[in-house]
Amino acid sequence: MAPPPTRAAGEGSGARLDPRPDAxxxxxxxxxxxxxxxxxxxxxxxxxxxxxxxxxxxxSLALGALDIAPADVIAAxxxxxxxxxxxxxxxxxxxxxxxxxxxxxxxxxSGALLQGLTRNPLADPGxxxxxxxxxxxxxxxxxxxxxxxxxxxxxxxxxxxxATGVLVYxxxxSGRDGATPIKLALAGVxxxxxxTSLTSALLVFDxxxxxxxxxxxxxxxAGRDLGVAGAVAPFIGVGLxxxxxxxxxxxxxxxxxxxxxxxxxxxxLVRLLCGAAVVxxxxxxxxxxGPIFFVGLTVPHVARGLVGNDYRWxxxxxxxxxxxxxxxxxxxxxxxxxxxxxxxxxxxxxLGAPFFIALVRRRRLAEL
Amino acid sequence: xxxRRVSVRxxxxxLRVDLRVLAVLGILGALTLVALTLNVGRGEFSIAPADVLAAxxxxxxxxxxxxxxxxxxxxxxxxxxxxxxxxxxGAIFQDLARNGLVxxxxxxxxxxxxxAAISVIVFGEATGALTVPLAALGGALAAGVLLYVLAWRGGxxxxxxxxxxxxxxxxxxxxxxxxxxxxMFFELQRAYVWLVGSxxxxxxxxxxxxxxxxxxxxxLALVLGRQLEALQLGDDLARALGVGVERARLALxxxxxxxxxxxxxxxxxxxxxxxxxxxxxxxxxxxxxPSGVLPAAAATGAFIVLGSDLAxxxxxxxxxxxxxxxxxxxxxxxxxxxxxxxxxxGATG
Numbered sequence: 001m002a003p004p005p006t007r008a009a010g011e012g013s014g015a016r017l018d019p020r021p022d023a024x025x026x027x028x029x030x031x032x033x034x035x036x037x038x039x040x041x042x043x044x045x046x047x048x049x050x051x052x053x054x055x056x057x058x059x060s061l062a063l064g065a066l067d068i069a070p071a072d073v074i075a076a077x078x079x080x081x082x083x084x085x086x087x088x089x090x091x092x093x094x095x096x097x098x099x100x101x102x103x104x105x106x107x108x109x110s111g112a113l114l115q116g117l118t119r120n121p122l123a124d125p126g127x128x129x130x131x132x133x134x135x136x137x138x139x140x141x142x143x144x145x146x147x148x149x150x151x152x153x154x155x156x157x158x159x160x161x162x163a164t165g166v167l168v169y170x171x172x173x174s175g176r177d178g179a180t181p182i183k184l185a186l187a188g189v190x191x192x193x194x195x196t197s198l199t200s201a202l203l204v205f206d207x208x209x210x211x212x213x214x215x216x217x218x219x220x221x222a223g224r225d226l227g228v229a230g231a232v233a234p235f236i237g238v239g240l241x242x243x244x245x246x247x248x249x250x251x252x253x254x255x256x257x258x259x260x261x262x263x264x265x266x267x268x269l270v271r272l273l274c275g276a277a278v279v280x281x282x283x284x285x286x287x288x289x290g291p292i293f294f295v296g297l298t299v300p301h302v303a304r305g306l307v308g309n310d311y312r313w314x315x316x317x318x319x320x321x322x323x324x325x326x327x328x329x330x331x332x333x334x335x336x337x338x339x340x341x342x343x344x345x346x347x348x349x350x351l352g353a354p355f356f357i358a359l360v361r362r363r364r365l366a367e368l
Numbered sequence: 369x370x371x372r373r374v375s376v377r378x379x380x381x382x383l384r385v386d387l388r389v390l391a392v393l394g395i396l397g398a399l400t401l402v403a404l405t406l407n408v409g410r411g412e413f414s415i416a417p418a419d420v421l422a423a424x425x426x427x428x429x430x431x432x433x434x435x436x437x438x439x440x441x442x443x444x445x446x447x448x449x450x451x452x453x454x455x456x457x458g459a460i461f462q463d464l465a466r467n468g469l470v471x472x473x474x475x476x477x478x479x480x481x482x483x484a485a486i487s488v489i490v491f492g493e494a495t496g497a498l499t500v501p502l503a504a505l506g507g508a509l510a511a512g513v514l515l516y517v518l519a520w521r522g523g524x525x526x527x528x529x530x531x532x533x534x535x536x537x538x539x540x541x542x543x544x545x546x547x548x549x550x551x552m553f554f555e556l557q558r559a560y561v562w563l564v565g566s567x568x569x570x571x572x573x574x575x576x577x578x579x580x581x582x583x584x585x586x587x588l589a590l591v592l593g594r595q596l597e598a599l600q601l602g603d604d605l606a607r608a609l610g611v612g613v614e615r616a617r618l619a620l621x622x623x624x625x626x627x628x629x630x631x632x633x634x635x636x637x638x639x640x641x642x643x644x645x646x647x648x649x650x651x652x653x654x655x656x657x658p659s660g661v662l663p664a665a666a667a668t669g670a671f672i673v674l675g676s677d678l679a680x681x682x683x684x685x686x687x688x689x690x691x692x693x694x695x696x697x698x699x700x701x702x703x704x705x706x707x708x709x710x711x712x713x714g715a716t717g
């Protein structure tokens with residue numbers, strides 16, 4: 001790969017691109033001391049993030065086509081009467097928020113794991129084609145096998161995610177210089193494009209399936225009921241548990257495969273476990289909400305900016321921040337286009353893309 | 369292995385020709401001609417080759433002339449021209465990025481065109497025959513400018529171009545998904561067929577702008593192919609060889625973007641032709657030199673699109689499949705082949 005151009009020449013044009021307003025400025029910059037250096041500060045930070053998440057959940061329950069006062073939201077749980085407000089909160093917004101919570105946590109964690117596993121700052125279940133693989137498998141399930149329960153979707157999504165993940169890695173890691181960030185990203189995007197066009201080929205004459213499919217492929221948590229949350233919760237729960245344990249091992253892996261091995265780590269086993277967790281998380285997320293891009297990409301970078309390069313902290317932060325980002329995007333989508341709404345997948349892409357592009361422009365993409 | 373070349377020198381003009389590339393071009397030309405005849409002759413209403421020829425020179429009966437001259441010939445010519453444009457632009461992007469997985473499909477150009485065209489189909493009021501093609505062209509050009517500007521940082525490097533393009537692809541495809549959710553039921557199918565890529569609407573009004581654009585851009589691209597060859601050696605070396613690196617790159621990117629734009633505007637984003645036509649060209653010609661790969665990729669692209677359209681029209685009985693479906697179906701096994709080969713040899717295609 002060619003050497004980066006001189007920094008001075010490019011600095012002026014950097015101003016053209018505003019980084020996302022809600023991301024800490026300079027989060028992904030390389031030689032940056034972590035904002036939260038001590039253990040006590042990191043714990044405190046996590047508590048703050050959880051409080052923020054609670055606020056987002058509250059907003060998600062209260063805001064939308066019909067705004068409901070916070071007191072009424074609480075009353076819907078403590079003193080339920082059959083009023084319209086209470087029904088909206090418990091029947092519509094609660095399931096949706098729970099699904100958002102699960103999916104956001106899953107995407108954040110899977111992004112962190114993928115970035116650690118591939119030592120690739122651009123790793124994201126969307127970019128790496130894993131979402132497209134899961135989506136393709138679900139379409140095959142809907143269209144060819146007539147599957148209609150979310151629980152069954154989840155199994156297909158897992159299989160699709162796993163198969164695509166392996167293929168992308170094989171394609172991206174081939175060649176002399178191994179799995180460089182750009183090769184992995186390209187392999188993922190190209191394979192994703194292939195799966196998307198095969199999906200189109202399945203659907204182009206079946207307008208009826210297409211009609212349901214289009215509301216799923218955009219990435220949305222609208223209209224999900226508690227059954228959906230219940231169906232994917234086991235997958236995502238197991239995935240999250242493994243992810244939280246994986247942090248320590250990823251730290252060793254970050255030093256390079258050889259160093260990790262000499263530290264007594266069983267590299268193959270760690271890869272397998274982390275890979276399985278990614279598949280559970282991404283597959284579960286796609287089954288519940290459809291493919292959502294960029295949440296898995298941006299969140300670990302913000303987490304890294306906050307706590308430094310320690311995956312024992314990056315993973316839990318990514319879980320919480322992922323849930324915050326997803327629920328906040330969903331609420332934002334409801335507020336922007338009132339009384340209709342913008343799907344969370346669209347909002348996440350619109351928020352995440354500038355971040356991604358700024359990341360790509362900022363520095364030479366070294367391995368993590 | 370070194371390719372066999374001959375040099376032609378006259379006063380003031382020197383031309384080196386790769387014999388193998390010439391042979392490949394000849395064979396592909398012949399194959400395309402065969403496919404063209406079949407394409408014009410076959411269909412729901414079959415016409416004997418002799419009658420096709422008669423119709424072409426102005427003879428034959430009224431119906432035959434109508435079917436040949438107004439329906440099938442413009443469609444087949446559009447297929448050829450679109451294939452040329454896609455193959456060429458794919459080869460330019462792959463050589464610029466020095467990566468065989470790059471194509472206008474994955475760096476946002478086709479998706480920019482798609483977003484604009486689909487928005488017009490779904491939200492537009494007055495749809496004249498040219499509204500959608502013009503929107504697609506505009507979308508592709510706008511995406512191209514955005515790509516170049518965002519990837520610029522004291523120069524445009526291959527890897528940054530690709531990664532920024534991936535970011536744009538994601539945003540535009542999210543946009544397309546959103547617009548599709550807003551579509552009325554009857555618009556949905558039209559939008560989807562457009563997205564898959566189809567030659568159903570192809571007519572002379574597609575052929576003329578395409579051929580005019582290609583007449584200007586193809587010679588330019590072939591001339592710049594020499595500089596592309598130098599660029600492949602790396603910027604420093606290219607500069608030392610006297611190539612104005614950024615200017616050459618800008619010119620090549622601009623040509624590739626416009627080629628993609630006119631192709632997508634005529635037939636929709638036909639998947640993967642730009643991706644694998646250059647691969648096949650490199651393999652068949654056994655060369656990686658852009659001055660050989662560019663024309664060969666263009667010829668391969670023409671044959672693929674024309675052949676796929678023929679297959680889509682004839683092979684599946686009463687249902688006519690859009691050309692984009694056929695190219696996706698071809699791309700899938702090619703991908704697996706690429707993967708298997710990469711694993712065996714340990715090198716990317």
